[in-house]
Amino acid sequence: MADLTTDFLGIRSPNPFWLASAPPTDKEYNVRRAFDAGWGGVVWKTLGEEGPPVVNVNGPRYGAIYGADRRLLGLNNIELITDRPLEVNLREMKAVKRDYPDRALIASIMVPCEEEAWRKILPLVEETGADGIELNCGCPHGMSERGMGSAVGQAPDLIEMITRWCKQMTRMPVIVKLTPNITDVRGPARAAKAGGADAVSLINTINSITSVDLDNFSPQPTIDGKGTHGGYCGPAVKPIAMNMVAEIARDAETHGLPISGIGGITTWRDAAEFMALGCGNVQVCTAAMTYGFKIVDEMKRGLSGWMDEKGYASVSDFVGRAVPNVTDWQYLNLNYVTKARIDQDLCIKCGRCYAACEDTSHQAIAMKPGRVFEVKDDECVACNLCVDVCPVEDCITMTELDAGTVDERTGRVVEGEYANWTTHPNNPSAQAAE
Amino acid sequence: MPNAMTPGLVPERLDPQEIRDNFADLHPPLSEHQAHVAADRCYFCYDAPCVTACPTAIDIPLFIRQIATGRPEDAGRTIFEQNILGGMCARVCPTENLCEGACVREIAEGEPVQIGLLQRHATDSVMARQGHPFVRSAPTGRHVAVVGGGPAGMACAHRLAMKGHEVTVYEARPKPGGLNEYGIAAYKTVDDFAAREVDWLLGIGGITIETGRALGEDLTLAELVEGHDAVFLGLGLGGVNALNAPGSDMTGVEPAVHFIERLRQAEEKATLPVGRNVVVIGGGMTAVDAAVQSKLLGAASVTLAYRKGREAMPASRWEQDLAASKGVQLVFDVSPVEIRGNGAVTEIAFTHPESEAPVLMQADQVLLAIGQRLAGDQGLAREGAKIAVTGPGRTSLEKVWAGGDCAAGGDDLTVTAVANGRDAAEDIHASLTAGG
Ligand SMILES: Cc1cc2nc3c(=O)[nH]c(=O)nc-3n(C[C@H](O)[C@H](O)[C@H](O)COP(=O)(O)O)c2cc1C
Numbered sequence: 001m002a003d004l005t006t007d008f009l010g011i012r013s014p015n016p017f018w019l020a021s022a023p024p025t026d027k028e029y030n031v032r033r034a035f036d037a038g039w040g041g042v043v044w045k046t047l048g049e050e051g052p053p054v055v056n057v058n059g060p061r062y063g064a065i066y067g068a069d070r071r072l073l074g075l076n077n078i079e080l081i082t083d084r085p086l087e088v089n090l091r092e093m094k095a096v097k098r099d100y101p102d103r104a105l106i107a108s109i110m111v112p113c114e115e116e117a118w119r120k121i122l123p124l125v126e127e128t129g130a131d132g133i134e135l136n137c138g139c140p141h142g143m144s145e146r147g148m149g150s151a152v153g154q155a156p157d158l159i160e161m162i163t164r165w166c167k168q169m170t171r172m173p174v175i176v177k178l179t180p181n182i183t184d185v186r187g188p189a190r191a192a193k194a195g196g197a198d199a200v201s202l203i204n205t206i207n208s209i210t211s212v213d214l215d216n217f218s219p220q221p222t223i224d225g226k227g228t229h230g231g232y233c234g235p236a237v238k239p240i241a242m243n244m245v246a247e248i249a250r251d252a253e254t255h256g257l258p259i260s261g262i263g264g265i266t267t268w269r270d271a272a273e274f275m276a277l278g279c280g281n282v283q284v285c286t287a288a289m290t291y292g293f294k295i296v297d298e299m300k301r302g303l304s305g306w307m308d309e310k311g312y313a314s315v316s317d318f319v320g321r322a323v324p325n326v327t328d329w330q331y332l333n334l335n336y337v338t339k340a341r342i343d344q345d346l347c348i349k350c351g352r353c354y355a356a357c358e359d360t361s362h363q364a365i366a367m368k369p370g371r372v373f374e375v376k377d378d379e380c381v382a383c384n385l386c387v388d389v390c391p392v393e394d395c396i397t398m399t400e401l402d403a404g405t406v407d408e409r410t411g412r413v414v415e416g417e418y419a420n421w422t423t424h425p426n427n428p429s430a431q432a433a434e
Numbered sequence: 435m436p437n438a439m440t441p442g443l444v445p446e447r448l449d450p451q452e453i454r455d456n457f458a459d460l461h462p463p464l465s466e467h468q469a470h471v472a473a474d475r476c477y478f479c480y481d482a483p484c485v486t487a488c489p490t491a492i493d494i495p496l497f498i499r500q501i502a503t504g505r506p507e508d509a510g511r512t513i514f515e516q517n518i519l520g521g522m523c524a525r526v527c528p529t530e531n532l533c534e535g536a537c538v539r540e541i542a543e544g545e546p547v548q549i550g551l552l553q554r555h556a557t558d559s560v561m562a563r564q565g566h567p568f569v570r571s572a573p574t575g576r577h578v579a580v581v582g583g584g585p586a587g588m589a590c591a592h593r594l595a596m597k598g599h600e601v602t603v604y605e606a607r608p609k610p611g612g613l614n615e616y617g618i619a620a621y622k623t624v625d626d627f628a629a630r631e632v633d634w635l636l637g638i639g640g641i642t643i644e645t646g647r648a649l650g651e652d653l654t655l656a657e658l659v660e661g662h663d664a665v666f667l668g669l670g671l672g673g674v675n676a677l678n679a680p681g682s683d684m685t686g687v688e689p690a691v692h693f694i695e696r697l698r699q700a701e702e703k704a705t706l707p708v709g710r711n712v713v714v715i716g717g718g719m720t721a722v723d724a725a726v727q728s729k730l731l732g733a734a735s736v737t738l739a740y741r742k743g744r745e746a747m748p749a750s751r752w753e754q755d756l757a758a759s760k761g762v763q764l765v766f767d768v769s770p771v772e773i774r775g776n777g778a779v780t781e782i783a784f785t786h787p788e789s790e791a792p793v794l795m796q797a798d799q800v801l802l803a804i805g806q807r808l809a810g811d812q813g814l815a816r817e818g819a820k821i822a823v824t825g826p827g828r829t830s831l832e833k834v835w836a837g838g839d840c841a842a843g844g845d846d847l848t849v850t851a852v853a854n855g856r857d858a859a860e861d862i863h864a865s866l867t868a869g870g
Pocket of ligand 1: 020021022023045046075076077079080081082108136138139177203204205232233234235237262263264265283284285286287
């Protein structure tokens with residue numbers, strides 16, 4: 001059995017599956033149950049300043065996007081940070097950490113961008129025995145209106161500043177949690193690194209309106225006829241999160257900065273993909289909120305089963321393995337030529353490939369009598385849309401043309417050597433290949 | 435109290451409540467959530483094979499997508515535009531031979547999209563509403579006679595009325611509906627659906643029904659042609675084929691359609707007498723309907739005796755399996771040669787290719803489902819035993835159209851009759867408005 005133990009910033013946990021800072025980690029009762037269910041660690045629900053806690057709305061705080069069988073595909077929330085008193089949370093964190101010394105317990109913190117505020121809270125957190133802190137620079141609603149959360153995450157200089165304060169004020173490792181509500185995530189990541197962050201975690205939720213009630217024309221969730229944008233999470237956000245993770249993992253300035261991956265992780269496979277893109281561990285929120293804590297069983301078994309199959313003894317054997325393969329468009333090999341191939345034995349004759357190609361793409365599929373669908377090699381640009389719309393797995397595949405064969409569409413012989421846009425004759429700023 | 439073993443033809447072989455339960459909806463309707471899940475399985479095929487397979491060419495992928503997007507009533511309208519009896523067709527079509535048989539998922543997985551049930555979901559949601567979904571065009575002043583209030587006639591009448599023509603439907607029986615009302619197994623159309631559907635259809639306006647009016651009795655074709663701008667014949671097949679074997683006049687022997695008709699009209703099915711040993715002779719849907727319903731009434735043994743092999747049987751494999759699942763025994767390659775008894779039937783002798791001696795079956799009730807034929811002579815050219823038609827139902831006589839089971843070329847399905855009636859109506863409309 002593969003060893004799932006992870007060491008993230010020196011914080012050891014029996015597996016890489018942590019619960020993200022959110023309702024599942026908002027109190028001792030939940031976290032104890034989560035640890036009993038087998039989660040490797042938790043990031044406690046974000047703590048705020050001492051004093052009267054924030055308040056939440058008293059109407060619905062979630063909106064959802066469903067598949068046909070009401071499978072939850074995306075979740076949106078307008079919840080704020082913890083609405084329980086700081087001292088209660090601290091007391092509970094201390095008790096939990098004492099009873100579960102082998103699990104990771106991270107305190108998520110969000111206080112105003114004032115040095116004093118951080119100086120006050122950090123010693124209190126340290127006193128709980130927490131393994132580290134996560135700076136919540138991501139919450140996109142409510143708190144951001146008060147100059148915190150994503151308002152900080154969108155201002156790299158503020159990120160750098162509070163990170164630096166924390167690094168000066170505490171011995172605990174500092175993780176900076178980033179917001180995806182920004183044009184280029186590398187800016188905030190570089191700022192975190194410049195401030196001395198030990199790691200970044202991402203993504204927090206994405207600004208969103210999940211639906212509009214067409215009877216009363218209010219966005220949902222609706223509070224007395226009005227709505228506000230919430231934060232989107234769950235399976236739907238995974239592709240966005242993974243791209244942001246990859247951008248940080250391969251950026252020259254932030255390469256090597258530890259990353260805790262978050263966003264839509266629902267299965268072991270999602271986790272493995274994030275880790276292949278450079279995440280030392282992962283955090284899960286929506287999947288646990290949808291199915292309960294027990295899903296970690298599937299995640300652990302799935303990951304270790306796959307690792308056994310591949311011969312990986314520990315997670316560090318595959319963390320980051322996909323990073324070198326993420327590149328810029330301009331470096332993609334333009335001499336790599338493929339054509340769609342339809343397996344007639346698997347084809348069920350639905351014609352979706354035909355409709356997609358004929359109506360919206362390159363008219364490269366012929367419909368022949370008897371509903372036989374065939375690729376026209378002289379028109380196929382290898383776009384892959386037919387593969388994506390085909391309901392039968394592996395019925396349509398893309399096959400590579402060997403070097404030396406003729407691409408019927410271009411009439412050109414496929415070349416064996418790698419060549420990309422930077423040297424392409426159509427590129428006005430092409431450099432001659434050396 | 436009689437029971438399954440009581441000999442002869444007796445009512446109440448089972449507890450009346452059990453019989454009522456037996457005749458409940460064969461396929462209960464889908465709930466809204468089930469419909470969403472079922473609709474999600476549709477691939478929205480290009481030039482979809484299910485549409486090609488539907489005699490009324492309903493745009494099936496479109497209506498299923500309308501259900502999936504939360505517009506079941508619009509879905510119903512999409513169906514009704516092509517097939518005004520889409521509600522009945524959803525219940526009685528042999529979908530396994532038509533749309534669902536052609537569904538790519540049937541071919542791929544043996545599990546088609548549940549088109550029939552989805553169609554029912556959509557049509558039910560329209561019919562549950564007040565009012566009729568279509569609006570009649572301004573009156574044209576033209577008057578068309580429709581003979582026969584079955585699926586062909588009612589579909590024709592509706593389409594003509596929608597175009598603004600005045601329609602009189604002449605129906606021989608006490609109620610309109612044709613086979614939907616008097617034929618077809620009761621468990622396929624519960625809660626008086628056939629009658630409700632006709633009432634709903636009449637909501638278009640402009641249609642008058644005269645019951646008890648039969649062509650060849652108090653009506654002649656010449657009078658109808660004389661008194662109307664056009665005539666549509668949707669007569670159905672009123673005659674039943676006789677069994678060419680001695681003894682077929684014995685008590686206990688009757689056409690299956692008569693048995694089914696009594697069943698359909700009975701308020702309380704338990705009052706219907708049924709034999710202990712029932713033999714149904716035939717291999718079509720009527721034979722299956724008669725056999726299954728005999729069993730549901732409590733007959734101890736029901737045998738469906740067909741003269742050819744299973745593959746040749748007109749009833750679909752699905753219908754055959756339904757019969758078997760209800761306890762009907764299917765016997766193939768047997769031809770009846772003699773019905774025996776002393777006034778009342780007691781046994782039937784069959785020949786079987788592998789048996790020298792006749793095969794004997796005990797029977798106190800014999801239901802003949804060996805086909806119906808066109809009754810009467812309308813004075814129209816025939817093709818075989820049916821009225822010859824060209825194109826959309828034109829007969830040999832000007833101003834006279836025909837469709838449904840009485841016309842040549844059909845396949846004796848409700849849905850085909852609807853298509854015939856609709857297409858004839860369009861042609862009648864074109865001819866009435868041509869040049870004008
Ligand atoms: C109801 C709810 C409350 C959340 N509260 C916090 C929070 O207090 N602090 C925080 O850093 N992230 C918070 N998040 C964001 C999650 O930690 C996580 O970053 C996000 O949901 C993406 O992960 P997922 O797709 O697995 O849910 C919250 C998410 C949800 C759904």
